[in-house]
Amino acid sequence: MNSSQLSQIVDRLGQIRQTLPPNVKLIAVTKQVPAEVMRLAYEAGIRDFGENRIQEAESKQEQLKDLDVTWHLIGHLQSNKAAKALEHFHWIHSVDSLKLAQRLHQILDQRAESSPHQPIQKPKICLQVKLLPDPNKFGWSAPELLSDLPLLDQCTNLNIVGLMSIPPLGLEPDATLSVFTQTRDLAEKIRQQHCAHIQMQELSMGMSGDYPLAVQAGATLIRLGRTLFGDRA
Numbered sequence: 001m002n003s004s005q006l007s008q009i010v011d012r013l014g015q016i017r018q019t020l021p022p023n024v025k026l027i028a029v030t031k032q033v034p035a036e037v038m039r040l041a042y043e044a045g046i047r048d049f050g051e052n053r054i055q056e057a058e059s060k061q062e063q064l065k066d067l068d069v070t071w072h073l074i075g076h077l078q079s080n081k082a083a084k085a086l087e088h089f090h091w092i093h094s095v096d097s098l099k100l101a102q103r104l105h106q107i108l109d110q111r112a113e114s115s116p117h118q119p120i121q122k123p124k125i126c127l128q129v130k131l132l133p134d135p136n137k138f139g140w141s142a143p144e145l146l147s148d149l150p151l152l153d154q155c156t157n158l159n160i161v162g163l164m165s166i167p168p169l170g171l172e173p174d175a176t177l178s179v180f181t182q183t184r185d186l187a188e189k190i191r192q193q194h195c196a197h198i199q200m201q202e203l204s205m206g207m208s209g210d211y212p213l214a215v216q217a218g219a220t221l222i223r224l225g226r227t228l229f230g231d232r233a
């Protein structure tokens, strides 16, 4: 990374921000991006970083612990790493099964029991949905999620705030937009169920290749990697 790469990131950020409504949060996806470059992105005004692997995130958090960063987990989370994820992230976008949600709830229960006077950190959680079949992705279909809602609502320790959605690769723009609007409509449907412990104000959707469509459909969080940092190896 040199100063011209930094000014590229700054320029790109400026261009993208101009096109975003003020309520849309931009998350810089920094998988495979070294901590030094993330530090420069921070200097350029980024405060939200998205990582898909806990181990990689841990190491960068250690290197960047002097910065005031909000950390987002955006990749698939295995149940055996759920406790770590709760410690290391302010947001988990990729809660993709009832089993994982229940595991996270249970860990938070145990923590509350073992140290009743300590406030426990509770990350904001998005439920990952898969509205078209996609063998490469995890997540609920719309009917599955609607039928799991009562049990999810019993995970009272979880701070569920919205949905996360990733369209399959290679769709036409129309079809991609349709996945995003279906995600928005599903969030609305869930809101109408009036679950006591589930909020639905956030929509985490849109990546480098499709974020304008996601914003058009009502995204509140977009997750951008390549368009800020260049192609990954």
Ligand SMILES: *Cc1c(COP(=O)(O)O)cnc(C)c1O
Pocket: 029, 031, 052, 074, 075, 166, 206, 207, 208, 209, 223, 224, 225, 226, 227
């Ligand atoms: C890698 C990744 C992104 C960013 O993708 P780009 O195409 O680099 O913008 C967003 N969300 C998830 C879940 C990812 O894994």
